[in-house]
Amino acid sequence: MRLVVDLNKCQGYAQCAFLAPDVFAMHGEESLIYDPRAREEQRERLARAVAACPVQAITADGLEGAAGAEASAGMGAGDASDAR
Ligand code: SF4
Numbered sequence: 001m002r003l004v005v006d007l008n009k010c011q012g013y014a015q016c017a018f019l020a021p022d023v024f025a026m027h028g029e030e031s032l033i034y035d036p037r038a039r040e041e042q043r044e045r046l047a048r049a050v051a052a053c054p055v056q057a058i059t060a061d062g063l064e065g066a067a068g069a070e071a072s073a074g075m076g077a078g079d080a081s082d083a084r
Helices: 015-019 040-052
Strands: 003-005 024-027 031-034 058-060
Touching: 003 031, 015 024, 015 031, 015 040, 040 058
Parallel strands: none
Antiparallel strands: 003 058, 024 031
C-alpha cells in the first residue's frame, strides 16, 4: 500500500507512530518519518493511524474495507478479508 503524509498538515501529534510503529516514527520532537510503501500486514494499523490523525494528514491507497470505521475494535477482529 502506498501512503503519503502531508507534512504541511502534520503537527507531530505522533498518534500514527503510536498506532502503527512499523510504518511511522518520530524523528526528534516534531518531525515524522514514515515508510511510503507499507507492507500488507500493516493494513489494519495503518487504517487506524489514518483514522486517528487529528489533522487528516495521512492519505493511503488500498485501505478500502480495512479497519476504518471499526478503528477502535481492537485486536482479534476476525479475518473477514482474504489474506491477499
Ligand atoms: S498522527 Fe497525523 S499529525 Fe500526528 S504525527 Fe501522524 S501524521 Fe502527523
